[in-house]
Amino acid sequence: MHTELAKQLQEIAALPADRPMSMPGAFYTSASQFEHEAATVLRRGWHCLGRADEVPEPGDFFTVQLLNEPLIVVRKADGDIAVLANVCRHRGMPLAEGSGSAKRFICSYHAWAYDLDGSLMRAARMKNAGFDASNCGLHRHNMHLWNGFIYVSLDPHAQPFEYPELDALLAPYESETFRVAHVGEEIWNTNWKCLVENFMEGYHLSVVHPETLHGYTPTGLARKLYGGDGFTSYAANYPKDIPSRGFGAEGLSEDERLRSTLFSVFPTQVASQAASLLVSLSIFPLNAEQIRVKWTLSVYGDDLDEETISKRVSLWEEVNREDREKLERMQVALNSEHACSGPLAEDNYEGTIRDFQLWLAKQDRVQAVA
Numbered sequence: 001m002h003t004e005l006a007k008q009l010q011e012i013a014a015l016p017a018d019r020p021m022s023m024p025g026a027f028y029t030s031a032s033q034f035e036h037e038a039a040t041v042l043r044r045g046w047h048c049l050g051r052a053d054e055v056p057e058p059g060d061f062f063t064v065q066l067l068n069e070p071l072i073v074v075r076k077a078d079g080d081i082a083v084l085a086n087v088c089r090h091r092g093m094p095l096a097e098g099s100g101s102a103k104r105f106i107c108s109y110h111a112w113a114y115d116l117d118g119s120l121m122r123a124a125r126m127k128n129a130g131f132d133a134s135n136c137g138l139h140r141h142n143m144h145l146w147n148g149f150i151y152v153s154l155d156p157h158a159q160p161f162e163y164p165e166l167d168a169l170l171a172p173y174e175s176e177t178f179r180v181a182h183v184g185e186e187i188w189n190t191n192w193k194c195l196v197e198n199f200m201e202g203y204h205l206s207v208v209h210p211e212t213l214h215g216y217t218p219t220g221l222a223r224k225l226y227g228g229d230g231f232t233s234y235a236a237n238y239p240k241d242i243p244s245r246g247f248g249a250e251g252l253s254e255d256e257r258l259r260s261t262l263f264s265v266f267p268t269q270v271a272s273q274a275a276s277l278l279v280s281l282s283i284f285p286l287n288a289e290q291i292r293v294k295w296t297l298s299v300y301g302d303d304l305d306e307e308t309i310s311k312r313v314s315l316w317e318e319v320n321r322e323d324r325e326k327l328e329r330m331q332v333a334l335n336s337e338h339a340c341s342g343p344l345a346e347d348n349y350e351g352t353i354r355d356f357q358l359w360l361a362k363q364d365r366v367q368a369v370a
Contacts (some may be wrong), residue, residue, distance in 0.1 A: 002032040006364055012341065013361035020354045025339025028191035028331070034288035038067055041267055041363045046144065046151045046161050048269035048282045049073055051180045051296050052081060053148065054099075059116060062099035064294075066284060069154055071141065072096050072105070076116045083152045084118045085139035095138075105138075114138055147175035148298070149269075149280065165226040166263060169233060170273055172256055174249040178278045178298035182313045185294045186320070190327040191334075192268060192285040195293070196356060198323055199270035199281060200262060202236055203349035208326055212319050216242050217260060224348050225261070227355035229362070233263040234352055236272070246276025246303040264352070266359050276303035279316055289331055295320065 005027050012021050027033060049064055050073065061074040063086055070086035072095065086094050093109040096102070104121060105114045113122040118138035123131070144151045144161040147170060151161060188195065198204065202222025206214040217236035225233040237259045238245070248257060252275055260274045271280035277299060284292040297313055304312065333339060344350040 002030065002036045005030060005033050006036075008341070009357065009361050009364060013358050017347075017354070020344040020350070020357075021341045022344055022353070023357070024341045025334035025336060028194055029288055029335050031288050034191075034285070038285070040367045041360065042067060042285060044153065044155045044158060044363070045267040046153050046158065046265065047267070047284075048265065048280060049083070049150045049152055050183070050282065050294065051148055051178075051280075051298060052145060052150055053180050053298075054150075054183065054296075055081060057101065059101045059103055060099075061096060061102060063094075063096050064284070065292075066152065066154065069141075070094055071152065072138075073150060074102075074116055078117075081143065081145065081150060082117060083141040083143045083150070085141065087138070088112055089120065089136040089138065090123070148178060151265075163228070163231050163265065165228055166231050166233065166265070169226060169261060169263070172249060172251045172253070173261070173273050173275070173278075174251075174300070175273060175278060177249075178300055180296055180298050181309050182297040183294070184317070185292065186324070187286075188291050188293055188324050188327065189289060190291060190324070190331045191289060192283050192291050193356070193360075194327050194331065194334075195281070195283055195291065195323075196264060196266070196268070196270055197353045198327055200232055200234065200264045200352040200356070201345075201350045202234055203345050204326075205236065208322050209319060212315055212322065215239075216245070219349070222348055224351045225263075227352065230266050230359060231264060232266075232352040232355035233261065234348070236260040236262055245274060246300065248275025248300050248303065264356070266356065276300045277312055281320075293320075 015021060047066055054062060055073060055075040058075050058077045061072055064071050072084045072086045074082055076082050086096055088095055088107040090110055090112050093107050095105040095107055111124050115121050118140055120133045120136040142153045142156055142158050202219055205217055206219040216238045221237035223235045225235055257275045260272045262272050264270045268283040279297050282294045286292060297316060299309055344353055
């Protein structure tokens with residue numbers, strides 16, 4: 001199945017830009033396709049784990065599972081952030097659960113103790129001629145900070161995290177200064193690519209979100225922005241007559257204040273950057289038809305009072321519920337033999353999906369010659 005889908009992906013990516021098509025249902029339901037992605041595009045890619053201010057002080061940490069790798073995200077004693085393998089070097093016991101603060105990580109099985117940078121501090125009663133504490137530290141994963149987000153790649157030779165067009169697009173918002181106001185996690189019964197495509201197209205906004213989003217981000221005002229190797233973006237523009245949704249950074253233009261700038265860093269982050277609000281969804285694929293979604297809502301300075309923030313959280317909870325309901329229903333139908341490839345809408349509405357397809361197809365070609 002994977003081989004046939006890989007061929008179809010290349011064929012669809014090669015279509016003329018004015019004749020884009022979607023991928024067939026099996027692309028989102030096939031176990032063999034998911035296994036291929038887990039071993040290639042997902043393992044090689046950069047994944048957003050959350051915001052840097054989730055671990056504000058030395059010793060603050062949270063844990064996460066990415067594919068088959070348990071991770072610890074921790075603020076080290078020197079103030080830098082590290083992403084460590086959550087696997088004791090003795091016999092493989094997890095060292096931490098959930099989130100919290102620690103001076104060190106102590107294995108609950110045999111009490112091996114690790115510093116916040118992953119180095120082994122103590123191995124009780126370890127008398128072994130071949131034992132060398134300097135070779136028993138926790139694996140340090142490839143980590144990158146960008147605009148206040150924490151990214152990891154499971155590939156030690158990952159391509160550099162470089163998106164100059166996104167840098168320029170987001171720079172006026174001062175994204176790095178936004179502070180986390182809410183973190184949520186859910187399990188969704190959908191394929192990871194379905195959520196990337198859903199979040200990154202404006203075609204569904206007025207239909208799926210008539211009460212929550214249509215009033216200030218109607219489908220008709222959606223406009224595609226930049227797309228490139230590893231990312232895409234579009235503007236969900238606001239009607240001119242809606243009330244202000246926050247002033248934001250001094251350097252924002254009027255157009256930037258009157259839109260939500262949505263972007264995706266492939267493979268698994270989708271986000272909405274507005275003047276005073278930044279919402280990001282991190283997608284953790286579990287299998288072909290299930291994901292864990294972690295979403296953060298961050299705010300700019302003191303633009304929004306606590307009551308308004310609470311209302312924004314409730315709004316996004318409802319938006320996510322609406323999307324989840326549609327995607328879970330669609331996931332069932334995608335298993336049908338009649339879930340065929342269909343035409344995509346024009347560039348402003350679904351051109352971002354084509355950006356995603358082109359990137360996925362390129363990753364397969366790169367893998368084929370590696």
